Amino acid sequence: MLTEADLDALLAGRHTDPFGRLGLHADDSGRLWVRALLPGASEVALLDAGSKKHIVDLTQRRGGFFEAQVPRRKHRFDYRLAVRWAGGGEGVYADPYNFYPQLGDDELKAFAEGRNFRPFLSLGAHLVQHGDVSGVRFAVWAPNAKRVSVVGNFNNWDGRRHPMRLRHIAGVWEIFVPHAGVGDLYKFEIVNGNGALLPLKADPYARQAQLRPDNASIVAPLPEPTPLPRQRERANRRESPISVYEVHAASWRRGVSGEFPTWDELAEHLPAYVADLGFTHVQLMPISEHPFDGSWGYQTLGLYAPSARFGPPEGFARFVKAVHDQGLGLLLDWVPAHFPVDAFGLAEFDGTRIYEYADPKEGFHRDWNTLIYNFGRTEVRQFLIGSALYWIERWGVDGLRVDAVASMLYRDYSRPAGEWIPNIRGGRENLEAISLLREMNEHVGEVEGAITVAEESTSFPGVSAPTYAGGLGFHYKWNMGWMNDTLRYMAEDPINRRWHHDKMTFGLIYAFSENFMLPISHDEVVHGKGSMLAKMPGDDWQKFANLRAYYGFMWGHPGKKLLFMGQELAQRNEWNHAESLPWGLLEDDRHAGVQRLVRDLNKLYREHSALHRLDCEAGGFEWISAHDAEHSIYAWVRRDGTGRMVLVVCNMTPVPREGYSLGVPDGVTAWKEALNTDSAYYGGSNMGNGVAAAGLPVQAQPAHGKRLSITINLPPLATVFFVPI
Structure with missing residues (x-):
């Protein structure tokens, strides 16, 4: 019989070796005993698993603990326990303590x-x-x-x-x-x-x-491996057009229930909408399980679980397929930078800080009141890298956008002097996080076609450089500097823009130091920053014209594109995660015009290789006019490296420029207008350059340092694209 000390420990839930006491065991004399702890049971009997024959009744000593000596048996055997419960009901069960160790x-x-x-x-x-x-x-x-x-x-x-x-x-x-x-x-x-x-x-x-x-x-099944469709492998490459539509799934369009849409509701509408607008990828803000709606998923405690807000995981699998069926890629926001302090989560998981750094000077984010993973601990590194591979390999997503990379790279991130611990070399870099990111990117890079994108806001070198060259190994990096500079410029009254001309050109100084993605993300339209339309100066007509000109500037600029949902509608109010997008705005032709413009910009970007093939290489860009601050005019040429070109011209004042001489490269006899953000189709004044088959002939008249030029009409607050005939 089991000793009273062992029994006390089992009943108190503090026995250190339950597998050594429960189940089937031989005593010192070689006699077999069977023991079971079944609180709530009134009777327990031992049955032979094969014959189902009764062997012996177990005696209850106390607290739901039953035991009996097994008669006529000398060797281990497979058995079942027939249990009658005190509250009614009965059943026959296999004993968990009759199974050998499970993991190798x-x-x-x-x-x-x-x-x-x-x-x-x-x-x-x-x-x-x-x-x-x-x-x-x-x-x-x-x-x-x-x-x-x-x-x-x-x-x-x-x-x-x-x-x-x-x-x-x-x-x-x-x-x-x-x-x-x-x-x-x-x-x-x-x-x-x-x-x-x-x-x-x-x-x-x-x-x-x-x-x-x-x-x-x-308890949920492990998803089967789901490789990327072959066409998606090519679509994620650096020379391909990549235009991303960022989505907060809970507020894109409310579900039938009035709250969260299901994955199937999203699958029915979202991929088709994004494909119709010409985007190449959908990017979901974090959809891994998180406790607080207001964190938008960025404070996750379930790095392996699609959020229950949108239904069971199998619905997410159908959504992924629907995205791919529309010819789109799917990126997920992935958050290895921090996690919340909720008691049911990872914080002090076993009573000690095994997932987080032990010292708050390393392991606590003041900005978000969250904990920081211990990036140097092997078990934590595997937990994070495994999560990245899980979403890509098991769900078939195209890649991950990694959130808050800057907060991972620096130990003094948002910390005053004396409140952070230097690395072993005495520096501010988090060497363990850098190593983790490199390792994660190397493993993701082994999956054919999969990509990673870094939201990294500093000048840390080589974010998108290969790890073998000393980089972090991301495929793309968000160009936060470009976003901040250009939005500050656009917020200026046009009469003052001449004094801020360099804000629009400065990004080209470093544009090819990384594989950049130009992001107008959710972060730009929350927390009092206002919507994109609200950022623009002037009366209502000028606001719309400024916004259209800016989108044209963005799509003509080197770099992959990302636009947050609702900005294609020229949303008037900043984004609210608790409400659906204001789809009723499309009844107003000014808002519908901006949506039409985004669709056509994507179409132009995808159809003309000069606008995307060398997005990340200096050979794909040449200034025509970068210094005309007096008139706030910018002009450049995009190239694809095989002779194809696109001219882009921006007039960032409300003053139209008729008969403007624009220098052009050699090798083309005539140019035609391919897209004009001032078109009446988009809500503009319809000043432009016609659509005559002969186009605009090249003249032997020097301009902008070129020996040839064309004469164009440059609309107010507009971006115009020209292509060779």
Whole structure:
């Protein structure tokens, strides 16, 4: 019989080796005993698993603990427990304590040594089959815990029912729970090293979770590997046109329920809309599970779970397919920079700071009241890299936009002197985070066609350079400097723009130092910054004209493009995450005109290789006029490296310029207007250069340092594109 000390420890939920006591065991005399801890049971009997024959009734000693000596058996055998519950009901169950360790020593050793970059295959909740018994294998990393149990609706949330086995090689706790299955709710009950019971913890590797305010993890199948469609591999390359439509899924268009749309509702409308507007990619703000709506997903606690706000995970799979069926790519915002302090999450997960840095000077973000991952710890690095690979390999998304990279790169990010810890070299760079990002990008880079994009706001060198060349290895970097400079310029009254002319040209000094993406993201239309239309000066006509001219400037400028949802509508109010976009604006032709312009800019960008093929190379750009501050005019030529060209001219004042001489490159006899943001079709004054088949003939008249020129009409507050005939 079990000793009273062992029994006390089991009933108190503090036994350090439950697998050594529960289940089938031989005593010192070689006699077999079977023991089960089943609080709430009134009767338990031992059955032979094969014949289903009754072997012996177990005796209840106290607190739901049952045991019996097994008659006539000398060797281990497969058995079942027939249980009658005190509250009514009965069943026959396999015993979780009759199964051997679930995880192999090799995979645990790889995890402990930092070599398992797909830890989601080992940890979390996995559906498994042992003979005729189906169930769920639960595994969680909690190296400093004294006891870990899995609790859920399959055991009445009783931590005494399923205490887990500690695999010392990796600090991983595991158990196979027979008869658990898809849809079961679960958490981990953890006793810390001091013997204190922690708040129940959600599974860091959960693939599905409850909708807030509930926060239990849900058993869900592991998605099958989903490779990118072959055409998507080519579409993500640097020489391809990449124009991204950024979406906050909860507020693009409200669902039938009036709150969150389902993945299927989004799949029905969003991809077709984005494709119709000519964008090449959809980018979703973070859709991994997060507790607070107002964080927009940027404070995530479920790096492996599509948010329950939009329905079950299988709906997300259908959404991904719908995006690809429209010929679009899908990028996800991915947040390895920080995580919230909610008690059910990663914070002090096993009673110690295993996911976050131990010292708040390293591990706490003042700006967001969040914690910072310990980027140097092997288990945390695998958790993060595994998440990146999970979304790409298992869901088939094209890539990740990595949020808040600057906050990862610098230890003194948003910290005053004395409130940060230098690196081992005495510097401010976070060497562990830099190493993590490089490693993550190298692994993602092994997936054919997949890309990563960095939101990085500093001048850190080589963000989009290969790791073998000393870079971070991202494929693209958001050009935050370009965005800030040009929006400050556009906010100026046109009469004052002559004094700020360099804000529009400065970006070309460094435009080819990285593979840049030009972002007009959600960050530019929140927190009192106003909408894009509201940023523009002047009366209503000038606001619309300024906005159209700016979009033309952006699409003509080197760099991939990104526009946040609603800006194609010329939204008047800044974005509100709790409301749907103001689709009714399209009933006003001025707003519909801006939408038509965005569609045509994307069409032009995609059709003319000169506007995208050398987006990231100096050979694809040449200034024609960069210094005409007096008239606030800019002109340049885009090239594709094979002889194709596009001329782009911007007039950033409300003064029309008729008969303007524009210098042009050699090799073309005539040019024609391809797009004019002042067209009446877009809501402009319709001043332009006609559509005559003969176009605008090149004249042997020098201008702008060129020996040839054309004479054009330059509309007020407009950008005009010309292509060779």
